Amino acid sequence: MAGVSPAxxxxxxxxxxxxxxxxxxxxxxxARLLDYxxxxxxxxxxxxxxxIIGAVIPTLDNAIFANSVNALQGTLAESGxxxxxxxxxxxxxxxxxxxxxxxxRGADGIVFVGTDHDPQIYRMLxxxxxxxxxxxxxxxxxxxxxxxxxxxxxxxxxxxxxLDLGHHRFGVIxxxxxHNDRVRERLAGVRDALRARGLELSPRAVVERPYSFAxxxxxxxxxxxxxxxxxxxxxxxxxxxxxxxxxxxxxxxDVPGDVSITGFDxxxxxxxxxxxxxxxxxxxxxxxxxxxTYLVDRLAGREVATCTELPVELxxxxxxxxxxxxxxxxx
Amino acid sequence: MAGVSPAxxxxxxxxxxxxxxxxxxxxxxxARLLDYxxxxxxxxxxxxxxxIIGAVIPTLDNAIFANSVNALQGTLAESGxxxxxxxxxxxxxxxxxxxxxxxxRGADGIVFVGTDHDPQIYRMLxxxxxxxxxxxxxxxxxxxxxxxxxxxxxxxxxxxxxLDLGHHRFGVIxxxxxHNDRVRERLAGVRDALRARGLELSPRAVVERPYSFAxxxxxxxxxxxxxxxxxxxxxxxxxxxxxxxxxxxxxxxDVPGDVSITGFDxxxxxxxxxxxxxxxxxxxxxxxxxxxTYLVDRLAGREVATCTELPVELxxxxxxxxxxxxxxxxx
DNA sequence: ATGAAAGCGCTAACAT
DNA sequence: ATGTTAGCGCTTTCAT
Numbered sequence: 001m002a003g004v005s006p007a008x009x010x011x012x013x014x015x016x017x018x019x020x021x022x023x024x025x026x027x028x029x030x031a032r033l034l035d036y037x038x039x040x041x042x043x044x045x046x047x048x049x050x051x052i053i054g055a056v057i058p059t060l061d062n063a064i065f066a067n068s069v070n071a072l073q074g075t076l077a078e079s080g081x082x083x084x085x086x087x088x089x090x091x092x093x094x095x096x097x098x099x100x101x102x103x104x105r106g107a108d109g110i111v112f113v114g115t116d117h118d119p120q121i122y123r124m125l126x127x128x129x130x131x132x133x134x135x136x137x138x139x140x141x142x143x144x145x146x147x148x149x150x151x152x153x154x155x156x157x158x159x160x161x162x163l164d165l166g167h168h169r170f171g172v173i174x175x176x177x178x179h180n181d182r183v184r185e186r187l188a189g190v191r192d193a194l195r196a197r198g199l200e201l202s203p204r205a206v207v208e209r210p211y212s213f214a215x216x217x218x219x220x221x222x223x224x225x226x227x228x229x230x231x232x233x234x235x236x237x238x239x240x241x242x243x244x245x246x247x248x249x250x251x252x253x254d255v256p257g258d259v260s261i262t263g264f265d266x267x268x269x270x271x272x273x274x275x276x277x278x279x280x281x282x283x284x285x286x287x288x289x290x291x292x293t294y295l296v297d298r299l300a301g302r303e304v305a306t307c308t309e310l311p312v313e314l315x316x317x318x319x320x321x322x323x324x325x326x327x328x329x330x331x
Numbered sequence: 332m333a334g335v336s337p338a339x340x341x342x343x344x345x346x347x348x349x350x351x352x353x354x355x356x357x358x359x360x361x362a363r364l365l366d367y368x369x370x371x372x373x374x375x376x377x378x379x380x381x382x383i384i385g386a387v388i389p390t391l392d393n394a395i396f397a398n399s400v401n402a403l404q405g406t407l408a409e410s411g412x413x414x415x416x417x418x419x420x421x422x423x424x425x426x427x428x429x430x431x432x433x434x435x436r437g438a439d440g441i442v443f444v445g446t447d448h449d450p451q452i453y454r455m456l457x458x459x460x461x462x463x464x465x466x467x468x469x470x471x472x473x474x475x476x477x478x479x480x481x482x483x484x485x486x487x488x489x490x491x492x493x494l495d496l497g498h499h500r501f502g503v504i505x506x507x508x509x510h511n512d513r514v515r516e517r518l519a520g521v522r523d524a525l526r527a528r529g530l531e532l533s534p535r536a537v538v539e540r541p542y543s544f545a546x547x548x549x550x551x552x553x554x555x556x557x558x559x560x561x562x563x564x565x566x567x568x569x570x571x572x573x574x575x576x577x578x579x580x581x582x583x584x585d586v587p588g589d590v591s592i593t594g595f596d597x598x599x600x601x602x603x604x605x606x607x608x609x610x611x612x613x614x615x616x617x618x619x620x621x622x623x624t625y626l627v628d629r630l631a632g633r634e635v636a637t638c639t640e641l642p643v644e645l646x647x648x649x650x651x652x653x654x655x656x657x658x659x660x661x662x
Numbered sequence: 663a664t665g666a667a668a669g670c671g672c673t674a675a676c677a678t
Numbered sequence: 679a680t681g682t683t684a685g686c687g688c689t690t691t692c693a694t
Contacts, residue, residue: 005665010689020663035458040436041381042687044372045670052436060401066391073418082432085416087404101413105371105383127366213603246603269600272544272577336681341673351679373671376686 002030013038044106053295054084054102054110056095058180062211062239064265064284065113068135071288072111079296081108090179092118103128109295115139115146116181131298135291136282137181138309147290147308151182154280154312155189155234158262161278161314162232163197166323167260170194171223171230172206173216173240186236186264205230209240216243217250224253231259231323238263238270241277245319256321266315275318283310333361344369375437384626385415385433385441387426389511393542393570395596395615396444399466402619403442410627412439421510423449434459440626446470446477447512462629466622467613468512469640478621478639482513485611485643486520486565489593492609492645493563494528497654498591501525502554502561503537504547504571517567517595536561540571547574548581555584562590562654569594569601572608576650587652597646606649614641 002009004023012019012027019027030036044050053076057065073083084105086098096118102110103124109131112121122144125132134146162170172190175183191201207222209215216239223230224247235241241263248255255261255275263270263279270277290308297304333340335354343350343358350358361367375381384407388396404414415436417429427449433441434455440462443452453475456463465477493501503521506514522532538553540546547570554561555578566572572594579586586592586606594601594610601608621639628635 006688007666007690008664011664014689018663023663035455037431037435037455037459039376039687041372041375042670043689045370045376045672046687046689048670048689050372060391060397061394063392063394063397066394066397070391070418073416082436083416085404085414087401100368104368105413124366124368128368213600217603242600243603246605249605269544269573272548272574274577274580337672338674338682339680342680345673349679354679370671373686374673376688377671377673379673379686 002026049299050106050108051081052084052105052107053081053292054086054099054105054107056086056088056098056102056110056112058090058113059087063267064237064282067284068288068291071285072292073288075289075292076296079292081292081296090176092179096121099124103130108299109133111135111291111295113137114181115144116179131295133291133294135287137185138307142307145294145304145306147287147294147310149282149310149312151185152189152192155186155236155264156193157314158264158278158280159190159193159234161316162234162260162262162320163193165232165260165320167232168197168199168323169228169230169232170199170201170205171226171233172201173219173223173233173235173244174206174208175211175236175240176208183236190234211237211239213239213243213246216240217247218243220244220247221251224248224251224259229259232320233259233261235261235263238265238267238277238279241279241319242267242270242273245273245275245277255319257324260320260323262320271315271317273319278317278320279315281313281315283312286310333357380630381437381439382412383415383436383438384412384623385417385430385436385438387417387419387429387433387441387443389421389444390418393568394598395568395613398615399619399622402616403623404619406620406623407627410623412623412627421507423510427452430455434461439630440464442466442622442626444468445512446475447510462626464622464625466618468516469638473638476625476635476637478618478625478641480613480641480643482516483520483523486517486567486595487524488645489595489609489611490521490524490565492647493565493591493593493651494524496563496591496651498563499528499530499654500559500561500563501530501532501536502557502564503532504550504554504564504566504575505537505539506542506567506571507539514567521565542568542570544570544574544577547571548578549574551575551578552582555579555582555590560590563651564590564592566592566594569596569598569608569610572610572650573598573601573604576604576606576608586650588655591651591654593651602646602648604650609648609651610646612644612646614643617641 009027012024016024060066076083088094088098099121112134114137134144137148139146174187177184207219209219244261263277266279266281340358343355347355391397407414419425419429430452443465445468465475468479470477505518508515538550540550575592594608597610597612601610625635
């Protein structure tokens, strides 16, 4: 004790401006001397706020999410919040369970990826009045706060790039569509873009695989085995696209001479490959940062935008080129 | 209320075996009806256990750590623990702060990476009697519980592989050595192995860079600009090694014809590259799992080994070959 | 600006 | 097997 009441000590540490500098000094001194570390649980119990923000993400395997999470955590830390992380490996049951856990831990706010979530999750959030925000997608219903981009439009832009290069025989390497609105939207975007030019994507032209380099390789090999083989392959993310490029190298298929390949996300390595991967750049860092800012502001009672759309950018590199014998003027 | 006392309700939920099935049913029913979610903070305050395990890691950028963390979390979840994650970007001040935060949150145990930590961290852990474990390294002092492997020996094995192929002009692409015992140990291992064959590593032959593909590229370019240029380049991890391979491809340098390259970690993509990367496989998943098991067992009062050494494995792929004109029989 | 007192939601003796 | 009773360490009215 520094000769003051517990109440004053508490104020000195939590709201220093409400305490005379002199008293504050005494308390700070004592705290230092005692190696005082506040008791988070007691604090949370008394104040009804945990200063914990939860994040529910599919997996950390994907470097893309890792970047967002990193930014999220950094930004939260600046405002005195701690990140509590839960991952679910794309399993809705685990996701529900993890969310429950975060609420149980008293999370003041929660970040989710995408719009595909068990209704029970939304119900729980409502019951506990827990603020939350969805990232990576835009919520079409407008019911949920979100910070993301239009996955479908982005995919349309990628596909158009290929169409403009004269391609008309397409293949698609997709991620698993179950419980993943990003993948479904991107896929829909590809279909939309093709249809707009009078092309249909046959089911056989779409290969669905979990995210891994090996999957991408396999899928590419499968696609190139079809005849006629595609001259352009749209991959739903960079991991799959890189796998596809690797497969081409192994199989002696020239990229983009024989086939053009596109990705989605723009991971660090995508720029370094030979050829460089044409892809849609997603602002992963900004996504994490904006989510943190959103929740911190909301918890501080500040006004916040319900939905924020972040820009994505088509990055054209060496993996795409004109269709062989194609006519760039028309598809 | 289900017509029982709070104490019974508590028991029914926490230690069901201490309650008559009939009563348990009543409580469970009421809980379901009320959408009851226990209050973590109150529970932690009363029971003096948070069921939270903290992990203090350098960064999630490195897919390698992400894998370990994933495994850590999964294994902890099986035992009813939640992972609280803190990263510090290799900054000791942030690391101290993050650790403080974890203790403040009442972490029942904490996982750290490597042995290089501010003495104040160890002091705090002792003060709060917080169990902890170091992963990725072996603690030479034997003072700290750890689960890892011998980074120096592993680096020796990699270097010997190159020596046995007849190389004697070496370059090294290192990570930053500050606050990173893994990098320092691996570097020392390379030096040891060379010295054992009468070779010295000149300071100019070692390039130190942060972990990124781009760094690896740059470093490789620098190294190959020296004359005589190395015929073998040891990279302290796969990220740098992949950057190096990419640079060679860009610069028209044949791997392994002109230069052999080795990595360390064995990331998923390392196997897929052309040429495949010769590297030291680190059991990232096992590391995370073992750390979880260690802490859970310790917290349950079970006996635990102070230090566990996990095996690493040299994976020879296409990026290494005989020294041009070298004599494999002797270095 | 500071102190006194109540209580956050739960668990853990202890008693029955 | 269940109820009674404190109390975990802090914050927050409320009073001064």
